[in-house]
Amino acid sequence: MSVKFPRTIRLDESDGNVFTRPAESGEWAISGGFEFSNWSEADMTGKARQAFANGWLSLDGFGRATFVAVARIEPQELEQLTARLAEHFQVVYGAPSAEAARRAAEQEVEHTVSLCEDLDLNTLIAVQRELTEAGVREAYRTIKPSDAALDQVAVHGTPD
Numbered sequence: 001m002s003v004k005f006p007r008t009i010r011l012d013e014s015d016g017n018v019f020t021r022p023a024e025s026g027e028w029a030i031s032g033g034f035e036f037s038n039w040s041e042a043d044m045t046g047k048a049r050q051a052f053a054n055g056w057l058s059l060d061g062f063g064r065a066t067f068v069a070v071a072r073i074e075p076q077e078l079e080q081l082t083a084r085l086a087e088h089f090q091v092v093y094g095a096p097s098a099e100a101a102r103r104a105a106e107q108e109v110e111h112t113v114s115l116c117e118d119l120d121l122n123t124l125i126a127v128q129r130e131l132t133e134a135g136v137r138e139a140y141r142t143i144k145p146s147d148a149a150l151d152q153v154a155v156h157g158t159p160d
Helices: 014-018 046-054 075-091 098-116
Strands: 003-009 056-058 067-073 124-132 135-143
Touching: 003 056, 003 075, 003 098, 046 124, 067 075, 075 098
Parallel strands: none
Antiparallel strands: 003 067, 067 124, 124 135
């Protein structure tokens, strides 16, 4: 039985201009806020600030995208994504063990599935982050496919 999960979507070419590593359209994604867990204001300059402020993390190329759209994913694909993310946690973030990396990846994937479960297919989701005294806070904005107007989704940022 398939579940819902977000895929990156490019509405224009702005992601290529504002992210150091832009995700390709159609890649499975999670919010990826964990990447910023030890950041301070000093880390938020240029394209890094844009990634922090509203970038989804693709699980294919580990690039960033401004928007994702809710799609169906098969269980075996979800398992592959979880394994890829667990490996990323070990290689990039130095997870202490394969088991710890796997648990962290499962939690991220489960959170993302729960975020999408009550949304219609093709719903657009944007993430907005802010740095607080307690850490990174994420908020999500959704746009139903039938409600989308160009001025709602054509968000342009600058690397600064």
